[in-house]
Amino acid sequence: MGIYKSLRKKVTDKTAVITVVGLGYVGLPMAIAFAKKGYKVNGFDTSTKRIDNLHKGISYINDVSSGEIREVVKSGRFHVSGEETILSGSDVLIICVPTPLRKTKVPNISYVVQASRTVARYLRRGQMIILESTTYPGTTRDVILTILRKTGLALDKDFFLSFSPERIDPGNPDYDFTNIPKVLGSFTEDGRKLGKELYSKVIKTVVDVSSPEVAEVTKLLENTFRIVNIGLINEFSHLCHKLGIDVWEVIEAAKTKPFGFMPFYPGPGIGGHCIPKDPVYLSWKARKVGFETRLIDIAAEVNRNVPTHMVERIITILGKYGKKVHGSKVLILGVTYKKDVNDLRESPALDIIKLLAKKGADISYHDPYIPYLDIGGIRSESIVLSKKTLRTFDIAVITADHSSLNYKEIVDCSNLIFDTRNILTKLNLTGKKTVRL
Ligand SMILES: NC(=O)c1ccc[n+]([C@@H]2O[C@H](COP(=O)([O-])OP(=O)(O)OC[C@H]3O[C@@H](n4cnc5c(N)ncnc54)[C@H](O)[C@@H]3O)[C@@H](O)[C@H]2O)c1
Known part of the structure; x- marks a missing residue:
């Protein structure tokens, strides 16, 4: 049997061994999804801490429960290791x-290079390799394929290679790995069909495109669309504030148009592992071909400045109550980059804290997902919220609107609140002491 037929059979009858390289926000939920469907899944990660947690059956990703990990481990279908030998015997290897x-604000694909070299050491005839990490167009072809070819094995004759970007939205209860349509671009027809067959086992809709480059740029278009529109609404919000117009009311009214408008909402700034940096991958690649991505660059700059505007707003609000920021007690509520996740990467709340600290504010924070915070070498602890402690702060600033917070108590007991997420309006909890962005 040829390699296509034999791999297809393994994928179809679920005897294919899938190895996920990189068990983070993307890799872990995917590994669990394949294991739940009956595949034998191996997980390899260079983080000893993450592997230790998985061995103990402890999840470090909000969207995966510890119970789910224990269940698939108990079923014998999920094995993890920090030793790369776990890659041997794989039929499918997915890099995340x-x-x-x-x-210097240029792409760092060293992790992709390192992971590809590891995969190359275990490459054998009949395997399918898929990259899921978001990256600039050409990475799959110029970086991964080049590394894999050095083994002497040939694309399509010996192995298949595809790019399939991940689109998960951590913390979103409506969408997970299994119900978000998946885009896949391969080099050859057989690679395309095999990739589609594999993902179709766990995902309802797989959209195949003509090449890995189309799939790479599709992901970057999606994230560029977001950074530009978030930049637009953040700038719009700043302008509305200067004009004395309520931006939230404007958005609600604009939203009634049944076509040609999609609502985006202002906030304290952008964060996470994707939106602040993926478009930079595209603008970097664009410069290589002599093209300037002006819209991306401006949106990135507008978004970068949002935390500074937030601090200006906090200073103005305190001033209205006769208080100076220097020496004021400020409580930051939610430090992650968005609600209901435990991800601090690029979180605008961290910039706001640093800027407020420079102005001499006395800052504390509360975040149910982040017990400790290390900013500039200074470690602080998430405070326990109580009626009594809330009353001690001059102002509370809502920077991540985690669902589990008791907003009624926060509103009842705080002296002043600046709500950068508009959560209090949604909960009908606004009052004299609350100011929204
Ligand atoms: N987090 C998201 O919401 C999201 C959504 C869509 C796409 N993505 C993209 O997916 C990719 C992964 O993101 P993530 O959020 O899962 O990152 P993450 O940091 O949570 O996970 C990556 C994991 O890879 C491990 N790792 C690093 N080098 C390795 C190597 N050589 N071999 C094995 N393991 C290695 C790390 O220890 C880490 O556990 C990125 O390209 C990101 O842009 C992320």
């Missing part, structure tokens, strides 16, 4: 490693 930016 980080793609951050370097300090």
